[in-house]
Amino acid sequence: MNSYSSKLLEEAVNELSRLPGIGRKTALRMALHLLKQEVAEVERLGNSLINMRKNIKFCKECFNISDGEVCEICSNPKRDFSTICIVEDIRDVMAIENTAQYKGVYHILGGIISPMDGIGPNDLNISPLVEKAKSKKVKEIIMALPTTIEGDTTNFYIYKQIKHIEIKLSVIARGISIGDDLEYADEITLGRSIINRIPFDNEESM
Amino acid sequence: MNSYSSKLLEEAVNELSRLPGIGRKTALRMALHLLKQEVAEVERLGNSLINMRKNIKFCKECFNISDGEVCEICSNPKRDFSTICIVEDIRDVMAIENTAQYKGVYHILGGIISPMDGIGPNDLNISPLVEKAKSKKVKEIIMALPTTIEGDTTNFYIYKQIKHIEIKLSVIARGISIGDDLEYADEITLGRSIINRIPFDNEESM
Numbered sequence: 505m506n507s508y509s510s511k512l513l514e515e516a517v518n519e520l521s522r523l524p525g526i527g528r529k530t531a532l533r534m535a536l537h538l539l540k541q542e543v544a545e546v547e548r549l550g551n552s553l554i555n556m557r558k559n560i561k562f563c564k565e566c567f568n569i570s571d572g573e574v575c576e577i578c579s580n581p582k583r584d585f586s587t588i589c590i591v592e593d594i595r596d597v598m599a600i601e602n603t604a605q606y607k608g609v610y611h612i613l614g615g616i617i618s619p620m621d622g623i624g625p626n627d628l629n630i631s632p633l634v635e636k637a638k639s640k641k642v643k644e645i646i647m648a649l650p651t652t653i654e655g656d657t658t659n660f661y662i663y664k665q666i667k668h669i670e671i672k673l674s675v676i677a678r679g680i681s682i683g684d685d686l687e688y689a690d691e692i693t694l695g696r697s698i699i700n701r702i703p704f705d706n707e708e709s710m
Numbered sequence: 711m712n713s714y715s716s717k718l719l720e721e722a723v724n725e726l727s728r729l730p731g732i733g734r735k736t737a738l739r740m741a742l743h744l745l746k747q748e749v750a751e752v753e754r755l756g757n758s759l760i761n762m763r764k765n766i767k768f769c770k771e772c773f774n775i776s777d778g779e780v781c782e783i784c785s786n787p788k789r790d791f792s793t794i795c796i797v798e799d800i801r802d803v804m805a806i807e808n809t810a811q812y813k814g815v816y817h818i819l820g821g822i823i824s825p826m827d828g829i830g831p832n833d834l835n836i837s838p839l840v841e842k843a844k845s846k847k848v849k850e851i852i853m854a855l856p857t858t859i860e861g862d863t864t865n866f867y868i869y870k871q872i873k874h875i876e877i878k879l880s881v882i883a884r885g886i887s888i889g890d891d892l893e894y895a896d897e898i899t900l901g902r903s904i905i906n907r908i909p910f911d912n913e914e915s916m
Contacts, residue, residue, distance in 0.1 A: 508775075509803065511777055512758075512765055513775055515762065516761075518758075519754060523755075524743045525739070526740075532801065533730060534729050539763060539766060545728075548725060549726070549759060550759045550760040551760075552722045553725070553756045556718040556752075557745060557752040557753075558749055559718055563715075569714075575715045575716075595739075598714070
């Protein structure tokens, strides 16, 4: 039994608990917190969510989330449009942008191939990527998908789609994290980092 | 740097991360989740929060959250209005209601005395409680506040306010939880549970 003394509260808790990772107890805590806030503040929260959902667009170039037709990255003339980095979603773009090491553009797949979740190649932005690869403006495609079976499957699927096009295809380096002890690394990561070793003077110092 | 590619997304993340226990990463995950939902669904979430904040009332009897002037518990003629259980907030009411062991009514303080957080007796619903205690309709007041310094301080403050009134004042039993091993109980709880032992045949079996 979960007897809320108020239908309004119950409704709010129901809606909040639909958010990912939010159970009913956390949702209740949030709702009670909101009840203590000013009306204007709760309106700002509610309206910002509705506003975002209604007005947000996806960049027609890279499928990044955007306020306009083309996102800030794709409309920046300083970026290198001959290099495309393929990522799963917008969070990966933010992570790579935060490194300040990448000057190319992105292509957001909107997910990875995952038969378990019913996500096939047609649910992802793969054909626009193949079009871009064919356009001859692109010289290199960098795969930056997760190192999981799903990520590898997606990498392989994309590889098969563009292998007949003359283009450089690379994948981001996997290996021991900076600052990590070798003894704690998993065997596959350590094994790969030995196989894929690079010349000593080639490594960029951090 | 946290470069969101969209101002709308950034605003939504800012607002979500003001919720208790929600950091910016979780807020971003929530916002991206909402972007995948139907517009109608996001509107339902946003509006349910605004609606709740605008229209919710506090029961004029017990200060419970309510849709009307008087909450469902206080307007239920089957409840025992001669017994009042004092609790910190509405979550405690729900916890006690879930036990189905209590037929009296409640009085929600709206917090406990906590000088560290700047909460004094005047910030809580204590004077209406004293009025109720004086009204002679109430026979027993049960203290069900947290077993913390703040809870004890609040208990003692309320005790001082009503000790001159002829009324039974009790506090919920503290002791070893059902199913717990003695060896893992903390000393204070175990000590108190020995001091406050009850006759064997008195204990209600679960």
